[in-house]
Amino acid sequence: MELDFIKLSPLGNTTVFLRGEAAQEVRAALLSEAMDYDHLAAEQAGFLVAPHSKKALFRIEMSGGEFCGNATLSAAALAAAEGASSPFFVECSGAEGPLRAEARPLGAGRWLARAEMPQTHGLKRLSLEGFSFGDAAICVSIPGITHLVVEAADLSASDYDALLARLMRETGADAYGVVPFERMGRDHFRIRPYVAVPSAKSCVFERACGSGSLALALAEGSECGRIAVEQPGGTLFVETGKQFFLEGEVLISCRGTVELGNVGL
Known part of the structure; x- marks a missing residue:
């Protein structure tokens, strides 16, 4: 099966x-195949589909049906690159309604994108008994994904997997993230996010995580303000208050067609 693709970063x-x-029931398998090394070598993937709301330009359906902050930023950059005038609305799986977004060109295929994030969320403490780096972490649930936010540095791969296993035992979601953080200043943090999407059989140390950055802001109780969240790929900015926003750079790297469907569909 030949499908059009856009790769963004x-x-x-x-x-x-x-x-x-592509039929709904085969999309997850196609997205998983598209992400692999032999095809488009990506950390995550979604289908561009018709929006549910008339005011949205398009909708992103992620591989596990989860919400994704960086996919929403990417959708904003793509909409602007295809001629939409800011501001506009896009949709992402996991979010209940259309999200306000905008983007401006920075040159050489790069865009500075800003997008609204879902406000529905839940917070609860999760015991870390048996771990060596604190007594408790904060579980932050936003539509479609739950993150475990813990103040810790230099975790081992086994620490990440153990935290992920604890999170998955204690909660239910389409996707899960482990977000250890360090304080770099009053409104400046550093994270190394780890995200699992069970339906896509993926578990990735992401170079940047938008929903994880939002989860950190919510766990810290940043009710009104702007924080910088440094991560391996750069810095995302989170604004909280009456509405939540995410801001960061997006590169539209390439477009073309990809041959998929070699996974026994």
């Missing part, structure tokens, strides 16, 4: 959007 969190006719 919001701070190195390589994201592939597929366009084309």
Whole structure:
């Protein structure tokens, strides 16, 4: 099956959007195949589909049906690159309604994108008994994804997997993230995010995570303000208050067609 694709890079969190006719029941397998090394070598992927709301330009359906902050930023950059006048609205799986977004060109295929994030969320403390780096972490649930936010540095791969296993035992979601953070200043943090999407059989140390950055702001109780969240691919900015916004750079790296459907569909 030949499908059109666009590959984008919001701070190195390589994201592939597929366009084309594909039945709902095979999309997850196609997206998983599109992400692999032999195809488009991406950290995450979603389908561009018709929006539910008339005021949105298009909708992103992620591989696990989860919400994705960086995919929403990528959708904003793509909409602007295809001629939309800012501001406009886009949709992402996991979010209940259309999200306000805008983007401006920075040159050489790069865009500075800003997008509204879902406000629905839940917070709860999760015991870290048996771990060596604190007594508790904060579980932050936003539509479609739950993150475990913990103040810790220099975790081992086994620490990440153990935290992820604890999170998955204690909560239910379409996707899960482990977000250890360090304080670099009053409104400046550093994270190394780890995200799992069970339905896509993916578990990735992401170079940047938008929903994880939002989860950190919510866990810290940043009710009204702007924080900088440094991560391996660069810095995302989170604004909280009456509405939540995410801001960061997005590179639109390439477009073309990809041959998929070699996974026994």
